[in-house]
Structure formats: C-alpha cells, structure tokens
Amino acid sequence: MQVSAKNPLSILKQTYGYDQFRGEQEEIINHLIEGGSSFVLMPTGSGKSLCYQIPSLCREGVGVIVSPLIALMQDQITALAQLGISARAINSSMSDRAVFEVKQKLESNNLDLLYVAPERLVMPEFVELLERVKIALFAIDEAHCVSQWGHDFRPDYTALSFLAERFEGVPRIALTATADRATRKDIIERLKLENGRTFIGGFDRPNIHYSILERNNPKKQVYDFIKNYHLEDSGIIYCISRKKVEDMAEWLQGKDINALPYHAGLPAEVRSENQDRFLREDKIIIVATIAFGMGIDKPDVRFVAHMNIPKSIEAYYQETGRAGRDGLPSNAYMIYGMDDAVMQRNWIENSEAPELQKRIENQKLNALLGLCEAAICRRQVLLEYFDDTGEPCGNCDTCDTKPQTFDGTTPAQMALSAVYRTGQRFGMVYVVDVLLGKEDDRIIQFGHDQQSTFGIGKELSRAEWQNIFRQLVSRNLLMVDVQEHNGIKITEKGFAFLKQKESIDFRKVTISKKTKADKPSRRKKPALEDEDDQELFEKLKDARQLMAKKRRVPAYVIFHDKTLIELADRRPQSFEEMLEINGIGESKLKKFGQTLLDVILKG
Structure with a gap:
C-alpha cells in the first residue's frame, strides 16, 4: 500500500x-x-x-x-x-x-x-x-x-x-x-x-449489560428475552450439546425467529452457509455449541445468550465479548441450574487430563459458579477475577435490582446433616423430602423417617430448599456423584464448614416469574434520537448492504454501524467533511464515498 x-x-x-x-x-x-x-x-x-x-x-x-x-x-x-x-x-x-x-x-x-x-x-x-x-x-x-x-x-x-x-x-x-x-x-x-x-488495558466492556438468571423454563426465558429486546437484531445463543442446538433452533423457527443451527456434527456446507448468512445478513440468530465464535469479527452482534454455563469465567468473558464489538449497547444473558455444575464437574473428573489440570479446571468452575450466585455487581466479580477493579456498574441485573440475601448457616447445616444421615447416596429430591418430613414409602423403607433430620426443614418451601442445595453445590460444599445415580455427597470443603461452624449467606430464591432483574438493558439497540436521523441511518444501512452484496463481503466490512450513525447525525456535505467521520479513510472514501454522499444529500 x-x-x-x-x-x-x-x-x-x-x-x-x-x-x-x-x-x-x-x-x-x-x-x-x-x-x-x-x-x-x-x-x-x-x-x-x-x-x-x-x-x-x-x-x-x-x-x-x-x-x-x-x-x-x-x-x-x-x-x-x-x-x-x-x-x-x-x-x-x-x-x-x-x-x-x-x-x-x-x-x-x-x-x-x-x-x-x-x-x-x-x-x-x-x-x-x-x-x-x-x-x-x-x-x-x-x-x-x-x-x-x-x-x-x-x-x-x-x-x-x-x-x-x-x-x-x-x-x-x-x-x-x-x-x-x-x-x-x-x-x-x-x-x-x-x-x-x-x-x-483492563477488562471492562462497559457497553455490555450482564444478566444471569436461575433456569425456570429455558426455551421460554430465552424467547421472551429475544422478543422483548432483540427481535430486530443479530445474536448468538450457546447450548451445551448438538442435540440442544438443533432442538432450540427448530423451536425458535416455529416462533418465527430467524434462527440457524451451528455445530461440528452438521455437514460442512451447512455450517459454512449458516455462518455466511450470519455474517452477511441482518437479523440472523445463530444457535450454536462453542464450536462457533472464535474469529467471528461481526461488530453488530447485539446479544449473546447462554442456555447453560460455560466451563470458566475466561470462556464466559470471551464468548460474551462477541456481543457489541462496535461499542454500542449490547446484552449478555445467561440462565443456569444445579445440573450445569453437575455436568461440568462430571466432565472434569471423567476426563483423561492430569490431576493438576483437573484441579485448575475445578477452581475455574468454582469461580464461575460464584459469579452466578453473586449478590453484588456482576462486573465487579468479573473484573476482580482478572485482578482488575471497578465501582458498581449500574449496567447488570444485580445493580438493576440488588438481590436479597439471608443468613443460610442453619439451613446449610440442616442440608449437610440430612445428606450425611441418609448415607450420601440419594438425590436432591429425596433429601429435600426428608427435610420436609414427607412420609414416602422409600423414606419409611430405609428408616430415614426415624432420623433426627426428618421434618426439620418444614419452615422452608420445596423451592427454597432447591435454591439452597443449588447454592451448596455451586460453592462446592456438596457434590453430585454421577457414578452413583446422582447421589449427593459432602465435599471436603463441606465437612470443614460443619466442623468449623462457619457462617454462610445465600441469595433468596426468585419466586416471581417476572422481575426487574429479568430486564437486560434499558437501551434496547443503537438508535438516533431524531426520527429523521434514524430514517437516514436506515437508508445508509440499505446502501451499505447493496455495496456489500456487490463485493460479496459482509456489510460490516464496508462500514460499522457506528460510522453510519455518525454520518446520519452529522450529515457531511462533501468528501472533505466525510473524512472527518470516524471509520472513513482515504481508501474507503474513494470506493464508497459517493454512494453514501448521494444518500445523505437526497435525505
């Protein structure tokens, strides 16, 4: 050059x-x-x-x-x-x-x-x-x-x-x-x-709003999130398996959402076509495993949603970082449940990795689960993980609505005692039944109705106990042994908690189906305040799309949305004035300047 x-x-x-x-x-x-x-x-x-x-x-x-x-x-x-x-x-x-x-x-x-x-x-x-x-x-x-x-x-x-x-x-x-x-x-x-x-240079992505919610009805949760905030946008939805990718993509298509699947099991030509459409077209949502994403430079991805937790904060940070690369308002939305932690720990323990690597991966998973259960600003937890600092951001779900917490020391002791006294081989549902004093045939058969823990948890609801058990697993005080029919066991950390009589706080269970915390961002999408400017921005986008199709490249390769927004706002009247717009250099001005100038002057 x-x-x-x-x-x-x-x-x-x-x-x-x-x-x-x-x-x-x-x-x-x-x-x-x-x-x-x-x-x-x-x-x-x-x-x-x-x-x-x-x-x-x-x-x-x-x-x-x-x-x-x-x-x-x-x-x-x-x-x-x-x-x-x-x-x-x-x-x-x-x-x-x-x-x-x-x-x-x-x-x-x-x-x-x-x-x-x-x-x-x-x-x-x-x-x-x-x-x-x-x-x-x-x-x-x-x-x-x-x-x-x-x-x-x-x-x-x-x-x-x-x-x-x-x-x-x-x-x-x-x-x-x-x-x-x-x-x-x-x-x-x-x-x-x-x-x-x-x-x-720091880790903060201030344009991204972070929301992490307990899993309730996952498909509906993600659909409502898209419908309410991103119906006209491009986005990525991450699922934990190929089957879940195809199931979710098909389900969204049935809801008239333009969703395409992407995973390593699809034929290469299908993967290539779906990725190409995502890069070149607007309003396309990719439903994918983590096989999709690295190297995707599309700047106008307005949201990244996780239907399961990733394996670490680093993976979460990198995957959510595919949203809002242009610096405009975007959302990171994740739903999670106790089964996520169980599955991830199972993969770690059953892998052929050396013990040191397993310990590293377990530490990273613990940190991610701590982020999920945090009652303070999500961004602060993220930044502190990377040895960075920041004030409460005002742009995450826990800042939007501060979660309520409660002293969970006594319920945690009850839960761990019930697990221990039932032999550390039964699942969560069974142990909760014991705590609630349910006179079930199996409980009577095993004699657990005679244990001191039978019925001691009646003051709490089943949903509240499920919330407590999920948080005990996420904090590694309990583990689920998948080799023993998903029986719950007490970890070394859990025994230490009981022995040392430590105190612990938990987040309160979210009973309401719709809370302010479900609101990802007050800023749905990049927009101009003036209606005429917004109309010009849409016309500039149309012109960009035509230029991109002619050259067979993605639209963002021609110009980012940020550049078009500045053009619509400032309305330059000459090539000289266009060079003052961020993102327009001499080469792009020569190739595309006249087309954009014509749109502006007509506008």
Whole structure:
C-alpha cells in the first residue's frame, strides 16, 4: 500500500479513518516500531489488531500474524482489502496453486501482512521460506492458547518459543483479551517475552449489560428475552450439546425467529452457509455449541445468550465479548441450574487430563459458579477475577435490582446433616423430602423417617430448599456423584464448614416469574434520537448492504454501524467533511464515498 509517511498517526487517519489512538494503542505501536517485544492484554473490541497492523506498515518487511482459525484469517484479510492493505494467508484450505502465488508475493516483498496457523509456522520448510524474506514483526494472536492455565490451551502454540532464537532481533507481540494472572505469567515465560514490556488495558466492556438468571423454563426465558429486546437484531445463543442446538433452533423457527443451527456434527456446507448468512445478513440468530465464535469479527452482534454455563469465567468473558464489538449497547444473558455444575464437574473428573489440570479446571468452575450466585455487581466479580477493579456498574441485573440475601448457616447445616444421615447416596429430591418430613414409602423403607433430620426443614418451601442445595453445590460444599445415580455427597470443603461452624449467606430464591432483574438493558439497540436521523441511518444501512452484496463481503466490512450513525447525525456535505467521520479513510472514501454522499444529500 502507499502511505505518504510511515507515521503511525498518519496511517491511522489516512487508512483507518480515525483521528486518535485509544488507551495504550499508541505506546504499544511505538514500542513495536522501535523493535521492542511485548505482551498485550486488551478487552475485545478495543482495537488489538491495530497494535500489530500499523507497526507492520511502518517497519520494513512483512508482518507475520499467527492466528488459530482459518475463518478469523479470512475475515481480517477481507476487511484489510477494503482499506487498501495487502494481506494474504497460507493455510490448509488453500490449493497448492494459491499457496504458490502467496509465496511469490511474499518473496517479491509485495505483502504487508501474512496470516498463518501455528502448525504452519513451525514447519521447517516454512521457516526456511521466512528466513529468505524481511520480517517486520511476529504477532501471536489469541495468545492464551499458549498456556495450560488458559481456557483454550492448544499444544501447537507452545512450539512458538523458537521464534525468539531463530529470528533474533525481530520484535514479537503476543495479544489476548482473556488471561488471569497465572495465564499471563505462563504466556510470557513460554514465549520468552520476559525482556519485553507488558501492557494491560483492563477488562471492562462497559457497553455490555450482564444478566444471569436461575433456569425456570429455558426455551421460554430465552424467547421472551429475544422478543422483548432483540427481535430486530443479530445474536448468538450457546447450548451445551448438538442435540440442544438443533432442538432450540427448530423451536425458535416455529416462533418465527430467524434462527440457524451451528455445530461440528452438521455437514460442512451447512455450517459454512449458516455462518455466511450470519455474517452477511441482518437479523440472523445463530444457535450454536462453542464450536462457533472464535474469529467471528461481526461488530453488530447485539446479544449473546447462554442456555447453560460455560466451563470458566475466561470462556464466559470471551464468548460474551462477541456481543457489541462496535461499542454500542449490547446484552449478555445467561440462565443456569444445579445440573450445569453437575455436568461440568462430571466432565472434569471423567476426563483423561492430569490431576493438576483437573484441579485448575475445578477452581475455574468454582469461580464461575460464584459469579452466578453473586449478590453484588456482576462486573465487579468479573473484573476482580482478572485482578482488575471497578465501582458498581449500574449496567447488570444485580445493580438493576440488588438481590436479597439471608443468613443460610442453619439451613446449610440442616442440608449437610440430612445428606450425611441418609448415607450420601440419594438425590436432591429425596433429601429435600426428608427435610420436609414427607412420609414416602422409600423414606419409611430405609428408616430415614426415624432420623433426627426428618421434618426439620418444614419452615422452608420445596423451592427454597432447591435454591439452597443449588447454592451448596455451586460453592462446592456438596457434590453430585454421577457414578452413583446422582447421589449427593459432602465435599471436603463441606465437612470443614460443619466442623468449623462457619457462617454462610445465600441469595433468596426468585419466586416471581417476572422481575426487574429479568430486564437486560434499558437501551434496547443503537438508535438516533431524531426520527429523521434514524430514517437516514436506515437508508445508509440499505446502501451499505447493496455495496456489500456487490463485493460479496459482509456489510460490516464496508462500514460499522457506528460510522453510519455518525454520518446520519452529522450529515457531511462533501468528501472533505466525510473524512472527518470516524471509520472513513482515504481508501474507503474513494470506493464508497459517493454512494453514501448521494444518500445523505437526497435525505
């Protein structure tokens, strides 16, 4: 590409269409241009990619970007092409001819950026190819994949430490949006970045409203959430299994919701078509397993809903981070129940992972369950997990309506005693029946009607006891043994609680079917206050869609909603005035400016 000056700020303005850097972007970029290496942690949507793209354009040679997914590579390359930046990928989906053409461009110094998977980068013949060309820098994206402490560990990433010795003097930057203290330390050590700088830009996504509710009627809960707040929007719904994905997608379709399934068991052409529709069209909802999402750069996803808990706070943070990447108001909505904790712990215990890894995963699950049961600001719990801080946010369900709590010490002791005295082999329903004093044939048969715990819990309702048992499981005082017909057992932590006579508070059970806490966000969707401006925004969206179809790219690759909203609000009357709009650089102005200007002038 041609830029009048190899100056970061000039490139930011002329190529990307922005007047100033955000947060620590400028400091990171200058450090890399000067030849320094770094580890960068920045929240999703905060502009991590600029931190390596701009230095690659400023330094001599090609920037080599390590990326875990082919879809992510192609999405970024498509967007870069609209900016006039020469970017290509080499991956397993390409023909030999296509790979040969990219290698020719690389060796003739005609590439600004080259995207490769970690498996490709460590191949001896590929390393030899890179040694023959000038490398501007190496960028390792999704760097949490390097660490066994991370939520998405990939062994292929661990081999990337060789870059420090084989390409001595070439700056390296590792980037991620999700890494706790242990993961950050592991990344820096494994990639030999101890002598580089660490930049931590915080974890807060203030535009996202967080809601976590107890499971009641899951399909209806999610449907009502969509119907009330996101009927005209794109979104993602995560389910725990392929069967549940297909069932939920079909059920929503029966409710006239444009929902498409996505999971690894579908034919490749169906998965590809559904993902492509989601990226290119408006008002599409994808119902998916976690196989869907990484590498999806669609900025106008207005909500992410979880029908079951993920495996960790890191996974939750990354998955919810696919909403609102454009910075506009969006929602993260999750429903959960005790069976989620049971299933996750079962997977951990029955996996072939070493004991250390199982302990790590159990700790991470405990932290996530603590987030679900929190009676304080959700955002504060999230930030504290990542060693970040924040005041109560006013933009989550527990801030909207502070949950009521109660001293659960005595009920917890009753519940644990009942589990112990019934032999730690019966399920929750049975133990609750004992506490309520139900004269059931089985209870009488086993003699549990003669135990001291029989009937001692009559002051509480069945729903209240179920709430207590769920919270005892989530706090790891009780566990469900799936090998023994889902019998409830007391954990080491539970025995310690009884022995040390500790106190405990619980959230009160939500009896009401509809509360203010069910309200995800007062701001349903991005909108302009003036009706004429809103009408112009819709016309600009239509024009963008036509331009995108013509080029066979997703609409957001042309312009983000944020740029169209600013155009509708400010109504520039010339090309010069359009260059003052965020997101419009010289390349996009030349390609799309006249079409948008015509719409504005007619409006």
